Amino acid sequence: MDASLLTIQPASPEPIYRQIVEQLRRLIASGQLHAGELLPSVRDVAGFHAINPMTVSRAYGLAESEGLLERLRGKGMAVASNGHATHSQSQRLALLDPQLSAVAQHARELELSADAVMRRLHKLMGDSK
Amino acid sequence: MDASLLTIQPASPEPIYRQIVEQLRRLIASGQLHAGELLPSVRDVAGFHAINPMTVSRAYGLAESEGLLERLRGKGMAVASNGHATHSQSQRLALLDPQLSAVAQHARELELSADAVMRRLHKLMGDSK
Amino acid sequence: MDASLLTIQPASPEPIYRQIVEQLRRLIASGQLHAGELLPSVRDVAGFHAINPMTVSRAYGLAESEGLLERLRGKGMAVASNGHATHSQSQRLALLDPQLSAVAQHARELELSADAVMRRLHKLMGDSK
Amino acid sequence: MDASLLTIQPASPEPIYRQIVEQLRRLIASGQLHAGELLPSVRDVAGFHAINPMTVSRAYGLAESEGLLERLRGKGMAVASNGHATHSQSQRLALLDPQLSAVAQHARELELSADAVMRRLHKLMGDSK
DNA sequence: GTGGTCTAGACCACG
DNA sequence: GTGGTCTAGACCACA
Numbered sequence: 097m098d099a100s101l102l103t104i105q106p107a108s109p110e111p112i113y114r115q116i117v118e119q120l121r122r123l124i125a126s127g128q129l130h131a132g133e134l135l136p137s138v139r140d141v142a143g144f145h146a147i148n149p150m151t152v153s154r155a156y157g158l159a160e161s162e163g164l165l166e167r168l169r170g171k172g173m174a175v176a177s178n179g180h181a182t183h184s185q186s187q188r189l190a191l192l193d194p195q196l197s198a199v200a201q202h203a204r205e206l207e208l209s210a211d212a213v214m215r216r217l218h219k220l221m222g223d224s225k
Numbered sequence: 226m227d228a229s230l231l232t233i234q235p236a237s238p239e240p241i242y243r244q245i246v247e248q249l250r251r252l253i254a255s256g257q258l259h260a261g262e263l264l265p266s267v268r269d270v271a272g273f274h275a276i277n278p279m280t281v282s283r284a285y286g287l288a289e290s291e292g293l294l295e296r297l298r299g300k301g302m303a304v305a306s307n308g309h310a311t312h313s314q315s316q317r318l319a320l321l322d323p324q325l326s327a328v329a330q331h332a333r334e335l336e337l338s339a340d341a342v343m344r345r346l347h348k349l350m351g352d353s354k
Numbered sequence: 355m356d357a358s359l360l361t362i363q364p365a366s367p368e369p370i371y372r373q374i375v376e377q378l379r380r381l382i383a384s385g386q387l388h389a390g391e392l393l394p395s396v397r398d399v400a401g402f403h404a405i406n407p408m409t410v411s412r413a414y415g416l417a418e419s420e421g422l423l424e425r426l427r428g429k430g431m432a433v434a435s436n437g438h439a440t441h442s443q444s445q446r447l448a449l450l451d452p453q454l455s456a457v458a459q460h461a462r463e464l465e466l467s468a469d470a471v472m473r474r475l476h477k478l479m480g481d482s483k
Numbered sequence: 484m485d486a487s488l489l490t491i492q493p494a495s496p497e498p499i500y501r502q503i504v505e506q507l508r509r510l511i512a513s514g515q516l517h518a519g520e521l522l523p524s525v526r527d528v529a530g531f532h533a534i535n536p537m538t539v540s541r542a543y544g545l546a547e548s549e550g551l552l553e554r555l556r557g558k559g560m561a562v563a564s565n566g567h568a569t570h571s572q573s574q575r576l577a578l579l580d581p582q583l584s585a586v587a588q589h590a591r592e593l594e595l596s597a598d599a600v601m602r603r604l605h606k607l608m609g610d611s612k
Numbered sequence: 613g614t615g616g617t618c619t620a621g622a623c624c625a626c627g
Numbered sequence: 628g629t630g631g632t633c634t635a636g637a638c639c640a641c642a
Contacts, residue, residue, distance in 0.1 A: 126336040137613085139613095147634090205255065206321065210347050222339065371618095380593050428629055449589075454600075457579065461608060462608075464513045464578060465514070471579065541641090618636105625629100
């Protein structure tokens with residue numbers, strides 16, 4: 097894996113270290129990071145994105161305590177081989193549920209139809225490809 | 226308007242005052258709160274939801290400074306009568322865009338198809354009705 | 355709870371933040387900290403033990419992510435009310451198992467009898483009261 | 484001595500080199516390794532346990548600097564013949580003291596009686612025989 | 613080379 | 628008042 101795979105948005109209200117953890121969670125769940133794969137070093141990620149190494153270290157540490165990553169002493173952090181990788185589609189969808197529930201509630205408050213919301217979402221997902 | 230119309234989730238990472246402001250924004254944009262309508266007092270909202278009155282006051286103050294609400298001396302806060310209410314559908318959809326963009330990005334990281342995500346969203350929007 | 359209840363050994367190889375978390379785990383499991391009880395603030399603990407507030411904050415954060423503590427926004431950290439508190443004696447004993455297993459293995463390597471080890475342990479536990 | 488006599492737990496938080504040194508200390512103190520006995524080569528130990536040779540070398544070096552081992556030029560490392568071997572029982576018990584003190588403190592924090600802890604320890608020492 | 617810990621201090625967000 | 632985030636930099640431990 098390359099440090100450039102991670103996307104960091106420093107201006108986001110979401111803390112950087114959590115952005116990293118959640119991206120890792122998704123990339124691992126989808127198999128884009130496969131079990132055993134070595135992650136870029138803390139210093140590489142920090143240098144590439146111009147953030148503090150401790151911020152990256154904090155993210156890696158959290159991901160480890162969640163069982164997403166494991167520490168190979170002297171080598172770095174690797175994707176854990178605990179079955180967290182390559183979830184089924186329904187498992188991956190479940191990761192989106194909290195966000196989608198919020199969207200559903202907000203749409204209701206806005207009195208928007210499911211069709212209108214979905215057309216908009218479809219457009220955004222097409223654009224992003 | 227009744228204090229029970231607002232939904233507060235004290236355990237959410239979203240700060241309470243922002244939950245209130247954003248809900249007001251959506252309820253006003255959709256016309257569920259109409260211009261001139263009087264809001265429940267800070268004390269009522271705070272008492273009903275068992276939250277700190279200062280939090281409600283802060284939300285009302287922010288909403289006022291955005292032009293969503295206006296302060297009627299001696300009567301309380303009311304929905305502003307300056308055209309913020311009853312947005313068009315496209316304006317209301319725009320309020321959902323940031324969230325939908327995030328959903329799109331996360332879906333990409335999870336390698337989920339637009340169809341699968343939309344089916345899930347459709348189900349959630351149906352359920353919530 | 356008072357900041358003086360925690361014991362910090364800065365010279366120990368065990369990191370300070372983990373000393374705190376594990377002590378909290380034991381004090382909660384034994385009911386010496388009861389569910390809902392407010393912990394001393396990060397700044398109080400840091401000041402009392404002359405350590406960096408971030409170190410304490412890190413410990414509290416970890417304890418929260420383990421479900422031991424919960425954040426009361428604006429009030430501080432409190433012992434979680436998730437049933438982690440007041441474990442049965444067998445549950446509390448289980449928390450000592452890893453250490454006791456290591457003791458057992460080391461005693462074997464030292465060719466020490468169970469009786470000799472236990473007499474020593476009994477003396478130490480008596481002294482500490 | 485055979486490389487298989489050492490027990491290595493790569494996943495333990497205890498560093499590997501220290502696991503080796505402390506095991507050597509205990510095996511020598513108890514006379515299971517006798518003075519003058521030749522140890523397996525760095526390469527053998529590293530190969531057998533699939534760990535880095537440098538780690539084994541570091542452990543041997545530390546043990547030598549402590550006087551546990553001595554370097555026989557051209558032959559390898561051997562158990563030192565300077566009275567470190569076959570300690571008395573009280574000397575061997577002293578090697579366990581730091582661990583037992585920690586157990587005593589944790590038991591106090593868990594409000595466990597000396598009897599309960601000792602029954603558990605007795606069971607573990609019996610099992611491991 | 614790897615990650616981990618701690619400090620000192622600034623600044624923010626929340627109630 | 629509370630905790631949270633981030634930075635900059637030093638130092639350590641491990642392989």
